[in-house]
Amino acid sequence: MARVSDGSKKTRILDSAVVEIAQRGYNQTTVARIAKRAGVADGTIYLYFKNKEEILFSLFERAMGRFIETGRTRLNESLSASEKLKQIIELHLTLVGEDRDQAIITQVELRHSLHFMDQLSRAQVGEYLGIIGQVVVQGQETGEFRKDLDPVFAAKAIFGVLDEMATDWVLSHRNTRLESKAPSVVEFVLGGLKK
Amino acid sequence: MARVSDGSKKTRILDSAVVEIAQRGYNQTTVARIAKRAGVADGTIYLYFKNKEEILFSLFERAMGRFIETGRTRLNESLSASEKLKQIIELHLTLVGEDRDQAIITQVELRHSLHFMDQLSRAQVGEYLGIIGQVVVQGQETGEFRKDLDPVFAAKAIFGVLDEMATDWVLSHRNTRLESKAPSVVEFVLGGLKK
Amino acid sequence: MARVSDGSKKTRILDSAVVEIAQRGYNQTTVARIAKRAGVADGTIYLYFKNKEEILFSLFERAMGRFIETGRTRLNESLSASEKLKQIIELHLTLVGEDRDQAIITQVELRHSLHFMDQLSRAQVGEYLGIIGQVVVQGQETGEFRKDLDPVFAAKAIFGVLDEMATDWVLSHRNTRLESKAPSVVEFVLGGLKK
Amino acid sequence: MARVSDGSKKTRILDSAVVEIAQRGYNQTTVARIAKRAGVADGTIYLYFKNKEEILFSLFERAMGRFIETGRTRLNESLSASEKLKQIIELHLTLVGEDRDQAIITQVELRHSLHFMDQLSRAQVGEYLGIIGQVVVQGQETGEFRKDLDPVFAAKAIFGVLDEMATDWVLSHRNTRLESKAPSVVEFVLGGLKK
DNA sequence: CATGAATGAGAATTCATTCAT
């Protein structure tokens, strides 16, 4: 999730927003600060974004785009469901763990109000959950996975585990690597607690 | 998690805050609105809370208190680890599912900024995770649960699943009962995906 | 000007007001703070003073009373005008210099607005100036002082010098004694700058 | 001290502040009123001044600047010390007497708290006193003035007389001209009371 | 006389957004 600036103003604005919002939170971040860091005038922001909230939406979309894109790539390969799931888990944690500032946005700031989450969740998160769900379905069809769990539910549960690990990592100020949790997550998700 | 007002002003203010914040979000909720709903003067709020944010903290503490209290109760009983976990899961979902307004606060509004979450997470959430973790430890000691998973990790994973179900329920506008997810969660947590 | 508390609540309130107002200024001093220092309830203040500003008026009156009383005493004695003036000057500087907190009130806080000064100046300050003026008149009648200066003007000029010394002392944070300026003031007032 | 507006927004704000603060006092003057009179939006004030108090500081600086500038001009001329002093006195009273609103600010509102005066007095007032003091020194060196008075003290004493006249004029609601006091002040300062 | 919980008017300041240049 490393930010590679293509130098375009829009990208510079988004990149600046990530840093500023990560530092002081969405509400404490002024449009003026973002503009300053991006090296543009305050008014310029409004040539690229309808309003301040739109910046946050764009940040979300950019982040989700990366997740979905990477997820899709893996799904196309001919792997077993378990293997695919393992890769999705590793990918998820790796992507989030690559950029702490971006992770703060994704795990915390993007969820700052019901109204806001309402708009987010359906479209893109749904797509991401769909990808996971399809892997679960595949596993059930091939007989790898138990069939008594609703794939939609399973996808959410898996996402819940990943999301908790990510949030926990963001909030802990230790210098661990988020991906190091991947094996445990795979174990837990595939095998559960029971012996 | 039904709110039982003891009629004290502080309680009335907190109850009013839950309703108002659930409706319009923390930032869009003015202290004046909370005061009005509580039937007190604006200034009275400040006799009970240092500032607006303190109201949110109190809301969190009140909610967590209920969780921990209920969790503790179950732990004291002499049940198997699986059974205890089942009860914690049911309890968690039942408590959250009892009051949608409170759930909006807990699942969304309380997480509105890193700075804020930083202050929350450690103390009380840690205690709640500790309770779950102890059950995992018990299960490992009695041989019910596999021993290769770190109990601290397992507790977070379980919490992640519960939290995702709760958030999903809050965001879905259908009229389902959150507790109806309990059996699936129990199954997933105990048995994992694998056959 | 040392404050000797007769222990009455009113006196305790005034004494507390001096300390608090000297420390943080009239506007930054809350009635609650004064009450707390005086060891009474907030409401009690209003049994003794109509409002916050009345406290300031009382402080002024108490201070002026001391000045006038002392001034009057000296005037009654049978001294030469020069000698009387010398004593008034010494007295003024000694009284002000005795209590820095009270001096802050007198030299600074009591003058915080035109409206406020308007009410002060006429009554009591006029009386104090009158005392000085009478000494000037006496000096002019006995031939000690030049006759071409209006005694009312002279009184104000003398007061101006004393007042400036007092304010200068309050603002300087050095540990000098205000009375040490008395000889110079006497010299200046009596002899002027010319050889 | 007539205010000549260069029409710049900052100047318009300062000029409006003088009128409003003179009318109702610093504390009773709202930023909104100043803005309204200046014909700008409330927020515009904060583009030019960090906060309300900064306006008062600017007012002080603008006023002192005029005093010092005028004082300096006279000092450069080759006059006797007595003559220079006479001119400083006349100038001071003329400048103050030119604009009653500004005088209210200078003589009363600018002194509303110790904290505030602390910040004012040292820098600029010190410079003004220095100018007077230099004239005293000149007089002592040329033999015009007595040598037994400390020039620093003398400067303060002279300032005290001028300041008292100014304040007295502001507080008196009669329609006298402040400069009319100049001859008496000169007489008093140069010759003292004694025959 | 005394209390102190409650009141609610009041004001400074911020900042997203606009628009003339």
Next chain:
DNA sequence: CATGAATGAATTCTCATTCAT
């Protein structure tokens, strides 16, 4: 496309004062 000065609505919090006990 870009600028950045100007706007003005909007809101938290303070605190003098009251009054039921």
